[in-house]
Amino acid sequence: QSIISGTITDKTQMGIPGVSILEKGTTNGTITNFEGNFQLQVTNSESTIIISYLGYVTQELKVGTSKKFNVQLEEDLKALEEVVVIGYGEVEKSDVTGSVSTLGEKEFIQGVTTNPQDLLIGKIAGVNITRNGGAPGSGSTIRIRGGSSLGGATNDPLIVIDGFPVDDGAVAGLSNPLSTLNPNDIESFSVLKDASATAIYGSRASNGVILITTKKANSSQMKVNFDNIVSLSTPTKFVNTLSGDEYRNLITDLHSNGFSGIDERAIRKLGAENTNWQDEIFNNAVSYTTNLSVSGKLKNVPYRVSYGFNDENGILKTTNSNRHTLSLNLNPTFLKDHLSVNINAKGTTANTNFGETAAIDNAIRFDPTQPVYANSDKYRGYFAYTQDVLEDGSIDPNGAPNTFVSNPVAMLDLTDNRAKVNRFVGNAQIDYKFHFLEDLHANLNLGIDRTNTVGHNNVLPGASWTMGNNVAGDEGGTRSNYTTDTESTLLEFFLNYKKSLGKHSIDLIGGYSWQRWLRVGNNYSRNYNENLVYNDNDWANENFLISFYGRMIYSFDKRYVLTATLRNDGSSRFAKGNQWGLFPSLAFAWNLHNESFLANADQLSNLKLRLGYGITGQQGLNVGDPYYPAIPNYRRSIEGAYYQFGDNYYHTLRPSAYDSNLKWEETTTYNIGLDFGFWDDKLSGSLEGYSRTTNDLLNRIPIADGSNFSNYLVTNVGSMEIRGIEFSLTGRVISKKDFTWSVGGNITYNQREITKLNKVNDPNSLGVPTGAIGGQGNLIQIHSVGHAPNSFFVYQQIYDSNGQPIEGLYVNKSGENGEVISNEFNKYRFGNPNPDVLIGINTRLNYKKFDFSMSGRLSLGNYVYNNGLASNSLSSLYYQTANGYFSNIRPEALDIGFINPQYWSDIYVQDASFFRMDNISMGYTFDKLFSNKLSGRASLTVNNAFVITNYEGVDPEVGNGIDGSVYPIPRIYQFGLNLNF
């Protein structure tokens, strides 16, 4: 044993206090004192010491015969400046020219167990995340800057996980490409918002890009993290309906008043119960999540392995989703760090029980006077409305079924609707730094993303509602099986050259990318006894994207940065001659704080002006035939669609509509941004403005009848303009050793307007109706020139002197004669589902070992059509003499008092502005538990804590603005325990 000592200094020869000196392979170590001096007893002269300090390059020294170690540490420039992940690489923060927002693990929303995108909710200006209901495993809709497409193509952003683009991930049983990723494996998000940042992704970049980096080993020491969460989900609100007694009284009153349709025969069918159907189908649900990760270094291979298990029970009975995820990351280097390999592999098995969500709507409407169970085995013991009555006029439990209305409890209990999805996503990135020319890298990225889905949706015989599409006399029931296999393969290669010479530095990249998607599946549905086949259909499709791309980043003196990118994309979705599109971008950044004239502005730590311009494309069709929309093809008919000649039935051959001239949709974006930081970035933020114009929209529009083989065609028609302002601010209000408090917020303003819609710009054009609502084939929204997409298109209600709406009476907006409600020109556009302003706020407080955080959102100007209420009128409650059943009514519908549905009354379009407290979380961190090695955090979290709104429906946050029978988002209480050792 020998004692060594020394001084650790920086380049100015000043001693550095607090530097860690560790004997390699042991736990023996010390730190330097205030002068930078240390003393350490080591095993022998063969020992190696490791000298490390944050912000400096770590050094390893063999002890040998020396006793004195005076070491000068080199600054680690890379560590000093934050790096930002961008497309195909990363840059120092000062070199970022585009609109890029990053979010690291510390800023994530707490307690997210299922969907990675929920980690981002409300955190980034310009990013709007709406949950698609509260079903277990259900996903969210992500919109970056509102979405630049309309109707014909997707508005989903491109998601790239560890360099692998996982777009186009629509798979039955999977809510979106992210849903198989364990939130616990994510290290950071990088959200690219403007064209100058996204254009390197060319044709998939118009709706923004989200780059996700998963966790890697970050230390050679083995680290184990064990995370457990128990959650309780509980419904927050039910739809108001009448109780059995209220309903009986109402019906009897209406009968005695001679209300049309409610006769003596009807009255006798009323039941004697008080069934609250919503209580019957919803319950509180307990869910569990476990994550275990191990990281470290095995020989020379840094590794991280993680396993996650998430068992989520839904508040709607029978619904469940459980998921196992296994992920592996290896990032070894070879040839003296010249060859580095980064291997990511993620495997997921997800089992989902979808249940029967139609029970939700049925529970709102089903007659509250009837019981859950009947005195009959006919319908498996469940009460069912039948077409027949007993002698006393009451419902005959053994009669023929009424297939219009279904007992919600029976729907849940008799339906078996499950899918199992296996997914593997893996890629290997091999980066070679050329010998003798170390500034040049060659990077090869090979990846594969495979999913296999096997699902079924069976309904047991005896289910009254299945007896329609069946052989007469059969006991009903259906079987449906489906399989889907998808495969996406990626080959990408690029060369990267980086060089700094004096004040100049340059970063060049040039690459090639090939990606193929293949989807194969089968649907097989038939009745339960399998003597009637509805559908037995094999299907398949594929598409390709091939690209060449290049980028140059030039920076001068850390003051001026110029980025230019160019991508040439070829898509198999278009016909020869239209396949290739060229997407350029240019951006400039000026780091004002590095200018001499601001050198004395001591409070200013950062001031940067960014200007960007770019053109991005879109080929991600999601309507019509998304994969072969530009070539002629014929589809052969399947079950139920044969035609008879003589004694034989023939398949039919149908030509599909196509547009051989179909081409890229193009979005041109201008962006201006100002980043600022004061007092050492204690207060920092950015202000951005942008303008985007999309031309040649991939649009599904009504076409001239006779011109093609449909009445609608996906073609390039129309333009849209999007303008917005984003502002975000983060303040570290208190930053003391034991007490920190930060507050962050962001404001998003976004307006979209359609500027052209038809082949002919006809001022008389109303637009293209969209947005299905109650009743058959009814539409409530419209895309029209001069207005936001999906504007509600309704009649303006007229009220009497008491403020009561007058049924069927609307303002004549057209000035034309004739029935107001027979003329679409009397409708007007009233609100749209997109919020005008979105404000996210969050705060975080640490006091000693306690932490507390909160995150919420304010959405202003988003309108919702209350579809459930609109379908609910007096005529919907009364005994439909012919159809033979009663239907419950909402008290609000009674107040409105319409006898027949008035779907297009503007009374149902409501301002659904809201504030939602997404997350409240508090935790206690402990260390040195049991031994020095165990640390951890215990936490309590409430997700979806509360909502403040004037909207009358269950939840004001409705993605498409049409509030039907959505699976309500529960409030979730969580207890979490995280252990590290």
Next chain:
Amino acid sequence: CVNDLNVSPIDPNVSHGDNVYNSVKDYKEGLAKIYASIAITGQQGPGGMPDIEGDEGFYNYLRLYWNLQELSTDEAVISWNDQTIKDFCWHTWSATDVFLGAMHSRIMYTVAIANEYIRATQKSDEPEVKRFEAEARLIRALAYSHGMDLFGPMPFVTEANLPGAFFPERISREDLFSYIESELQEVKGLLGEPRFEYGRADKAVAAMLLAKIYLNAEVYIGEPKYTECLNELQEVFNDGYYIPNQYMNNFVADNHTSPEIIFPMIYDGIKTQSFGGTMYLVLSQIGGSMDAQGMFGVQNAWAGLRTTKALVQKFDLDNDVRALFWTDGQNLEINDINLFTDGYAVTKFRNRKLNGDISDSNHAEQVDTDFPMFRLADAYLMYAEAVLRGGQGGSLNQALDMVNQLRRRANVSTVSSGALDLPFILDERARELFWEGHRRSDLIRFGQFTDGPYNWPWKGKSFEGRSTAAYRNIYPVPAQQLIANPNLKQNPGY
């Protein structure tokens, strides 16, 4: 690798357009689609992979055609609130009506796929394929004749127009009449002999369709063509059809056995399914105290369609077997049009066999019943009408004999030649042919549809019925189409 972009469909049910027709059987499958485009709605029954966008149940060709021809008349009312469906009962439809838009699209869809098919058949020399081609031309003429009758002028495309995003020219009603006439005259000789194969459009179908446009020629082109009408009908009469003893033979699950049906739209409870056509008629009829299974052979009731007293009162209710009404629990008066029990219900279309047996398919709601688009009784009454309207080459005695044949079958008293006048013919057509898709055209031909003296409950949105504007004798060009195709012009009055 760049060549990977030139893809071709890999779906087992999809073929590239350059590689579809390789055999006569392929051509027959292509032909089947032209027919099926009128009967059903897409490539999967009863719904799925629809031909046109929109509600697949509503936008069935035959269902739309039936609604436009019947709901606007004294023969039918509907209780539902499907979009603007009641505007037809009330004569308040407008250019933005979705049903009118869908009908227009449906007609031109059949025309467009017939054009595509005709282009393909021109590449074959097979005699059988040539006959297929003639049939496609006939169906195209049928679709255009519906367009001419409902909308007047139409967009005009033939096999010379390749598919794309272009604006078809507009053709006047007169020119369209000439085109349909010349097409039918030309293909008549190329078609098969009557009933050479059930369901196929043959010579008799062409003659019948020609007779129809000639009978209405005064409406379409302002020129009488009753003599031409009689000539065509004479051909039909020579083709071996006859009037079976039982009227119901034409409306039951096994109505393919009826020797009277000249042209059916074929349905099958398992193989050819739809939410339109006869399925719509059978199920919409049923409601109230009617026995779905016992009487109609289905297990479901849609409770939508009834009739007005104006039709009911034309019948000798005690004797006429054609008075297929359900009165139990139904009011004759329609106080509340939404209420199924207001207005007599109709029991004409059934999914039970003539002898009362259940249908072969025995599906709970899909029916085997074919829709009789043309049948001999219609031809008889057309004959009588054309004679009475002064057509040359017919005889009043033959007309009287034909009318009385129908009346005898119906179990009602025969008429004398003195009673056989035009008003009688209009009423007799209602009695014999109600709910078969003829009524609107008949009322227009007799000047009774809009501003004539004849009214019925809820016409003009009034309980007793009142006159409506004459411009409603043709439907408006759908507003959506006026925008999509600048070559079109709105019909006067709208």
